[in-house]
Amino acid sequence: MSRNQNQPKYRAIEDYLRSRIISGEFAVDTLLPTEEMLCARFGVSRATVRTALSNIQADGLIVRSPAVGSRVIASTRRRAFQAGWNSVEDLLQHTKAVSLHVQAINEIVMGTGMAEDVGFAAGRSVVRVEGVRWNEFETDQPICYVEIFFDALYNEISPRIGTAGLPIADLIEDQYQVRIERIKQEVSAGRLAPATAAMLGAEENASSLIIKRWYFDNNDRMFEMTRSQYPADRFRYVVDFGRSSDDAPRA
Template sequence: MKERRKPRYVQIGDALQAGIEDGTYPLGALLPTELELCKSLGISRHTARAALARLSDAGLVLRRPGSGTRVIARRAAMHCACEANSTEQLLQYGKASQMHLLSARRCQAGTDVAEQLCIPPGTEHLHLTGLRRTGADGHPVALTEMLMPIHADTPIAELLDPARAEVALARLLDMSRLASVEQTFDVDVFSAAQARHLDVAPREPALRAQRRYVDNIGRLVMVSTSLHPRERFAHRAVLSRGGH
């Protein structure tokens, strides 16, 4: 079977990472700006942002509005990439749980959110918060914050409507529409407000799962951050040889 070609933003991100690793861009150096990449490579602003975001996620660069993208490490942090046939399989919740929307609003991006979404500070985006519960007893298993840049085809009205948001999210995150989903797992603690939603004690350890969804034309669709009580989530990955 013919190997699927990497999306353009992944190719550019890989090339820049190779330049960091071989010293073309030494520690402390500034990478080309989004506009410079657009002009030199003939790509869109979305593609340039997504490429640079890959380097930021890998811990190789620090991006600050007005200061550029600066190299801070020669080697990427270790990560794991897994394939999945569906979003349910990727999230490992299956049909045993359901997302309940707690809040949804349009708001302007501060510096931190702008960095995550690769948009200028002050740009409008969508901010959704949902609680995932098991279907059998309604027990809460995860609190999820969803940040979404607004594109021309983003179904804003549906996503802001609690009655329609779940269906709209499922459609946006259908694996046939996505080029990649990157997962990062680390540890956090619950704030008092977060703990109340999940019936745990404040400052209790939490497993944090962040996912970046990129569509088939290289646009960032969503950055989600889910907090799980330690005893209510386990990540399982199966590694196999290609073709087996």
Template sequence: MVGGRTALFRQLAQTLGEAIESGAVAVGDLLPTEAELCRRYDVSRHTVREALSDLRSRGLIESKQGIGSIVVRQQSRATYTETYSSVEELTRFAQGTPVRVYSLEDVVADADLAGRLRSRPGLAWLRLCGVRHDRQEADVPVGHVEVYVDAAYAGIREQAWTLQTSVMETVEKRYGLTVARIEQEIGVELLDDEQARTLKAEVGSPALVIRRWYIADNGRNFEVAFSRYPMGRFAYRNVLLRNAR
């Protein structure tokens, strides 16, 4: 039995992960069925499914309907960790993890979207969606990006398909804007069908979400971005210093 009253799925995921990483379960092998794992470790089906979701987020297994969970990798994917505390550092992060845009559309904000964008209903925006990748491991999706650009700056549409830097920097260069500040919130959301599919993650699994509002030197909120990172693929680090007394 996997012991402890809390985070049983993490203990089970660790046990199964160690078996994979040690080679006891080889790449190409099938893991036991959910029912067998329940019996073997005396845990609930919910716990088993959460543990398998954890292994998928680490890139160790893939689950195929009608077949089961197949081991596809012996070592866990490295968690992408980034530290930034300025606009310039955020731009460097964007250059190191390019976004492959797969969707561009014009939208008009309803009341719900306007609230998320901190804008007014009825305003037009260019919405783009893409997947962020690590340049060193291009086949691994790091995160899902959903960006809204004020329609006044929608002239970046064609450039957006082949972004080499951030949307922010693209708008700045084309329109002569300067970002005065970026307001940021960090939270947790559950991945929807589209996000999970593009990230090769489980629908409904938790993801770290970073919400950013880009304010130009003219006071205009010209860009809003929502970046979602599945569990285990990204860590945000910050350093806090004590003020001199």
């Protein structure tokens, strides 16, 4: 199979799948080839295949589920960002598929009110990162405003944030060998404040979705927290449920 040798491997997989979804060869409500099949076909790692699938999912063409696979849900790209995370690995792949445009990085001390919301103890020194995230295929507008807080013990990664092409959690793991073992997530509705709306190019006081996440290491110690705010028309979360083997109908 021929392909541009200068093209990233994941891009070749994306082009292959996207063109066949658009043409109808991979029709709506059918499953894409499995990760194993794509690994064998393109001679790449599972991580490379997952990056390609994550980008196609971000276009709103597929939804992914560990129990089912990658199912086609549309043949044309949607304007809203769509996600369907089922594991820590899925979430990290998503974070790698979007770019963080940093507005500010500051070391701060947690006040009482902020500590209650963020989760670090009052008086604790943390690094606060403020910025917007863009999907690489949605260059006309950012998909969300984000604040990221992490323990100031890891502040040596600060110069690499937004330039290394890696999530902050990966930078921390790379430099300090602190690995995410679990993530707690909270989703709520909100309104866009004027300053946030201006950064996103959105309407002031418009409806939004707020996603907060707390990241814990193998000692169940929280070391990072993120708060993302999406304009309502720029985000869609999809979960595809399947029955577990224990719930299979009995004869």
